[in-house]
Amino acid sequence: MSASLEVQNVGKYFGGLKALNGVNFTIQPGQIFGLIGPNGAGKTTAFNVISGVLPPSKGDIRLNGESIVGKKPSRIVDKGLVRTFQQTMVFPGRTVLENVIAGAMVKEEISLAASIFDTKAAQDARNRAEEHAWEALNLLGIGHQAHIRAGDLPYGHQRRLGVAVALSTRPSILLMDEPAAGLNPEEKADMARAITSIREARNLTILLVEHHMKMVMGLCDRIAVLNYGEMIAEGSPAEIRSNPKVIEAYLGKDDYE
Numbered sequence: 001m002s003a004s005l006e007v008q009n010v011g012k013y014f015g016g017l018k019a020l021n022g023v024n025f026t027i028q029p030g031q032i033f034g035l036i037g038p039n040g041a042g043k044t045t046a047f048n049v050i051s052g053v054l055p056p057s058k059g060d061i062r063l064n065g066e067s068i069v070g071k072k073p074s075r076i077v078d079k080g081l082v083r084t085f086q087q088t089m090v091f092p093g094r095t096v097l098e099n100v101i102a103g104a105m106v107k108e109e110i111s112l113a114a115s116i117f118d119t120k121a122a123q124d125a126r127n128r129a130e131e132h133a134w135e136a137l138n139l140l141g142i143g144h145q146a147h148i149r150a151g152d153l154p155y156g157h158q159r160r161l162g163v164a165v166a167l168s169t170r171p172s173i174l175l176m177d178e179p180a181a182g183l184n185p186e187e188k189a190d191m192a193r194a195i196t197s198i199r200e201a202r203n204l205t206i207l208l209v210e211h212h213m214k215m216v217m218g219l220c221d222r223i224a225v226l227n228y229g230e231m232i233a234e235g236s237p238a239e240i241r242s243n244p245k246v247i248e249a250y251l252g253k254d255d256y257e
């Protein structure tokens with residue numbers, strides 16, 4: 001099930017610096033929504049505020065109409081909002097499958113006692129987690145590498161493994177932090193295909209922070225543009241591409257193709 005996300009008049013201040021200032025956007029269920037902007041525009045801050053890592057200085061964030069401001073990141077994950085990381089965050093010495101099972105177990109509420117005594121509930125939880133792990137690996141196209149050590153995967157596949165770990169928690173909205181960063185053109189195309197198949201298979205809502213404009217323009221239904229913490233535009237890819245304010249903010253920047 002996909003979720004809606006409303007970011008309402010959100011500000012985040014670091015001393016006198018307004019890293020975010022009055023940011024507003026709404027993501028409808030099932031949309032892929034891009035958040036773009038030059039370096040230092042506030043994208044990472046927005047990500048951290050939405051996922052509960054940083055409290056906003058003002059404003060509200062609503063997941064399916066319910067405010068998530070002030071909730072712990074783990075509580076927000078329970079509610080279905082899950083993020084991926086720019087760096088690969090896998091256990092290199094464990095197999096690909098073990099990594100994803102560990103992710104899937106986050107959602108299984110099993111007590112320490114149940115795990116220690118290996119109760120039926122603990123076994124059921126492990127079986128469910130393994131089933132979800134396989135589903136995620138197959139969606140990301142790395143099921144055939146399930147038994148390889150995560151550290152031995154090529155870099156592009158490690159990045160897909162990071163997405164599979166997030167997906168195995170069965171989110172309703174996935175926040176993706178620069179999924180194309182560091183990938184070669186072929187790996188970027190594979191990642192874009194993987195994102196499309198995830199959305200189709202799960203009818204997921206996706207918030208994508210990305211510098212690679214070809215991916216953003218090709219995948220997103222709507223795009224918001226940040227510049228110095230202010231939202232300077234929101235619209236369809238075609239509207240964003242032809243918006244004079246956006247062109248000016250990016251002019252001369254090599255990340256805008």
Ligand SMILES: Nc1ncnc2c1ncn2[C@@H]1O[C@H](COP(=O)(O)OP(=O)(O)OP(=O)(O)O)[C@@H](O)[C@H]1O
Pocket residue numbers: 014017019037038039040041042043044045046
């Ligand atoms: N913890 C912090 N303390 C003080 N200032 C911060 C902090 N985090 C971010 N900033 C500042 O807030 C502004 C926005 O930074 P942010 O990292 O959100 O931008 P960004 O759009 O993600 O940039 P990039 O594309 O380079 O990752 C910058 O001026 C940055 O220096």
